[in-house]
Amino acid sequence: MESLQGLKSRIRAVGNVKEIAKAMEVVAATKMRKSQEIALATRPFSYAALNILAKISKSSGVNGFFPEKKEGERLIVVIASDRGFAGKFNVEVLNRAEKLLNGNKNVKIAAVGKKANLYFKRKKYNVVKSFYGFGDFVSHEEILPLFNFIMQGYDSGLWSSVSIISTHFRTALLQEVISREFLPVDFEKIKEAILEIIPEHGKFAEHRGDFKGENGLAQTEYIIEPSSKELILMLMPYLLKIQLYDIILEANASEHSARRVAMKNASDNASELLDGLVISFNKSRQANITNELIEITATRSALG
Structure with a gap:
């Protein structure tokens, strides 16, 4: 004894x-509540912005706003956390990334969070850029370096497509790892992004039916000057920035929820x-x- x-x-x-x-x-728990409030508060605006874009593109016949480039390489953005003690939060994100990479160490990776950066460098993957310190309650200005890196690389032909792997906040006890195509953008990808934002139950849930039909949206005619294409191309950078900001907020809320449970x-x-x-x-x-x-x-x- x-x-x-x-x-x-x-x-x-x-x-x-x-x-x-x-x-x-x-x-x-305190950070989780605040990050949840911020993430959920941005959903109506993100939904409205993407909804407008989807309706204009569908009614005007404009599709493929940023068509896939034949030249360039694929970029995968992996969003994890800077800190540990978050249960299986980082493990699930990194496992999804490993599954998508399928052992191909030539794919370019942008690592968001120290945990992702350390993991991929230890595994000898091709990490082209790392981003740290987005903070517990990230602002629009904080995501600009990541957004500019993605867009400038795509515009210059470095990236033929951009995928983002992150955690989507469902509830305090349920977070889901999602792999989404960020670029190129077309109507189907916008519809997928909207369906991710709209909850399955509760407020705004009734709008899910608007995007599940064969055509995805009811046909609505808009009169736009000078043209739908010019309007969409002008709005796209702002709407993509909103979408990226929403992704980061969802990941932050998921991280704090996972850490509280752990x-x-x-x-x-x-x-x-x-x-x-x-x-x-x-x-x-x-x-x-x-x-x-x-x-x-x-x-x-x-x-x-």
Whole structure:
């Protein structure tokens, strides 16, 4: 049986771990609520912007706003986190990226988050650019370096297409890793982006039916000057920036949700372990007391 001193030391260590995990859980819960509010608040605007673009493109017959380039290479943007202690958040994103890459180490990768950068460099993948420190509550200005890197590379012919792997926030307990084609853009990809934004239940859920038919949208005629194509090409950079911003916000909300769940599990496990150690300590102490009483009684009987 373990000594009382050893059990006391373990109880103290587990107690400290429990306090740290509980504190991190509270911090993660606070950040989770705020990041959720920000992510959910941007969804109506993102939905409206993409909806307008989809309607204009469908009614005007303009499609393939940024057609796929025959020259250039494929770029994959992997959005993970800068910090750990987030449960399976980073693991699921990196596993999805590995599945998409299929062992091809010549594909260009833009790593968002230190965890993604370290992972792909350790695996000897071709990381062409890394982005850190988007913050817990990212602003439009913070994503500009990533957005400019993607768009400038695409415009100059470096990238023939751009894919983004990130985590989409569903609920506090459910986050889904999604691989989406960011560039080139056409009506079908816009429709997919809208269906990702619109929730399956609750507010705005009734709009999902607007995009599930054969044509995807009811035919609506718009009179646009100077032309639909010029309007779309002017709006596309802003709408793509909104879409990228929404992706980052969803990933942030998912990260904080995953970290809160992970820290809650750690706190609960520490509590269970602590209870078991306390029981073991009490049993050990009781056994020592019983042995001492037996020795005293035996000594007295021998002397008597």
